[in-house]
Amino acid sequence: MELISPTVIIILGCLALFLLLQRKNLRRPPCIRGRIPWIGVGFEFGKAPLEFIEKARIKYGPIFTVFAMGNRMTFVTEEEGINVFLKSKKIDFELAVQNIVYHTASIPKNVFLALHEKLYIMLKGKMGTVNLHQFTGQLTEELHEQLENLGTHGTMDLNNLVRHLLYPVTVNTLFNKSWFPTNKKKIKEFHQYFRAYDEDFEYGSQLPECLLRNWSKSKKWFLELFEKNIPDIKACKSADNSMTLLQATLDVVETETSKENSPNYGLLLLWASLSNAVPIAFWTLAYVLSHPDIHKAIMEGISSVFGKAGKDKIKVSEDDLEKLLLIKWCVLETIRLKAPGVITRKVVKPVEILNYIIPSGDLLMLSPFWLHRNPKYFPEPELFKPERWKKANLEKHSFLDCFMAFGSGKFQCPGRWFALLEVQMCVILILYKYDCSLLDPLPKQSSLHLVGVPQPEGQCRIEYKQRI
Numbered sequence: 001m002e003l004i005s006p007t008v009i010i011i012l013g014c015l016a017l018f019l020l021l022q023r024k025n026l027r028r029p030p031c032i033r034g035r036i037p038w039i040g041v042g043f044e045f046g047k048a049p050l051e052f053i054e055k056a057r058i059k060y061g062p063i064f065t066v067f068a069m070g071n072r073m074t075f076v077t078e079e080e081g082i083n084v085f086l087k088s089k090k091i092d093f094e095l096a097v098q099n100i101v102y103h104t105a106s107i108p109k110n111v112f113l114a115l116h117e118k119l120y121i122m123l124k125g126k127m128g129t130v131n132l133h134q135f136t137g138q139l140t141e142e143l144h145e146q147l148e149n150l151g152t153h154g155t156m157d158l159n160n161l162v163r164h165l166l167y168p169v170t171v172n173t174l175f176n177k178s179w180f181p182t183n184k185k186k187i188k189e190f191h192q193y194f195r196a197y198d199e200d201f202e203y204g205s206q207l208p209e210c211l212l213r214n215w216s217k218s219k220k221w222f223l224e225l226f227e228k229n230i231p232d233i234k235a236c237k238s239a240d241n242s243m244t245l246l247q248a249t250l251d252v253v254e255t256e257t258s259k260e261n262s263p264n265y266g267l268l269l270l271w272a273s274l275s276n277a278v279p280i281a282f283w284t285l286a287y288v289l290s291h292p293d294i295h296k297a298i299m300e301g302i303s304s305v306f307g308k309a310g311k312d313k314i315k316v317s318e319d320d321l322e323k324l325l326l327i328k329w330c331v332l333e334t335i336r337l338k339a340p341g342v343i344t345r346k347v348v349k350p351v352e353i354l355n356y357i358i359p360s361g362d363l364l365m366l367s368p369f370w371l372h373r374n375p376k377y378f379p380e381p382e383l384f385k386p387e388r389w390k391k392a393n394l395e396k397h398s399f400l401d402c403f404m405a406f407g408s409g410k411f412q413c414p415g416r417w418f419a420l421l422e423v424q425m426c427v428i429l430i431l432y433k434y435d436c437s438l439l440d441p442l443p444k445q446s447s448l449h450l451v452g453v454p455q456p457e458g459q460c461r462i463e464y465k466q467r468i
């Protein structure tokens, strides 16, 4: 018998390999990849990412991969995928965010990995429910101080009003009292640079800085500001000798690595503390003021706890907050409706979901924003219904099932209890001191971003009059 020629063997071998790869690929989720190498569907995706993923879910089903800017992002939208996202040991938080942290705050990847867990434990402890009472006094004082600047009456864009209140309140509370600039020019600069940094944070996490000149300028401005101020921030002592959140962060960074990384961690903490909580305060006030029945019920609650609303410098305690449950429900319902577009993990070992194999290296993506709009989990999902929070066991610090705005698992947002406290206090004090009404309808949200809480599109003016 004639021997099979080597050429035939090679051809058969290639065919077998091809079929094997095909089979493997068949077991991967549908992939939307576009035609341009590396960029993939980056342009279409970047224009309106939230809408893109919802359309993809309708077309391709509960799991699909989007290839954009060199990344394979596999989105999960139903139980099985969500369970893997929440529980699997084959996916990793730190490896997913180290790139983002490197690009946006120039923190070297090895430094991030070495410090992350230690820093997380510290942040979680300092802002945890047991220690929250330490913030109520200062938050009340800071809010009163900033509210004085509003004057007796006026009309302004609500988003601007909230930023002018909460930027200094948050920074003075978590960083250092009086760290926030007080002169008008410097305040304006802080706002301009923070907004530029925040608006393009997502692009900054993926594109080279040379393509984002404004963003890069704002990043440098903050890094220089921190570099200049860190000695003063460290030297500042509180009456009880406790450290602020930023001081404790710098302490960990400088003990474990070098001083060089301190400004970078300062910038990261600044962004984390302002970028979600401030728009949530805006949306909460906008929802409350555009629902007259809820606004009325909240005012009745405020009067029953503090007496007739007026311009007094009331103190707000944790007991008072417990009595004003409707306000907490309104904040949570706002966060449900305006939840971050995505949270992300890296697949470190191939993982099976719905009979598909997700290869290692993929980013596994879950959208709290769309999850919260699934009627299976939240009936009448588009409606602002604070009373749905009646069912949550808030006393035991648990949210509603499938509420994922603060992420999930081991590295859930460590600032969540602080954020809830700050927004509740902000709403209480504004409504106690001012008679407020909206001059514009509730705005649409901008469709540009996927990371973090969505911003409003266009303005929404508020008219306010100090009570007597």
Ligand code: HEM
Pocket: 120, 123, 269, 272, 273, 274, 276, 277, 280, 335, 340, 343, 344, 404, 405, 406, 407, 408, 409, 411, 412, 413, 414, 415, 416, 418, 419, 420, 453
């Ligand atoms: C309503 C406001 C807020 C929302 C919706 C929010 C949401 C989130 C989400 C979704 C994550 C990622 C978690 C994950 O992937 O599982 C996160 C992480 C984080 N958040 Fe928040 N956050 C808020 C307010 C705050 C505040 C006020 C702080 C204060 C410093 C803060 C500090 C952080 C930090 C430091 C991380 C990173 C944690 C880590 O590296 O492990 N957040 N947040």
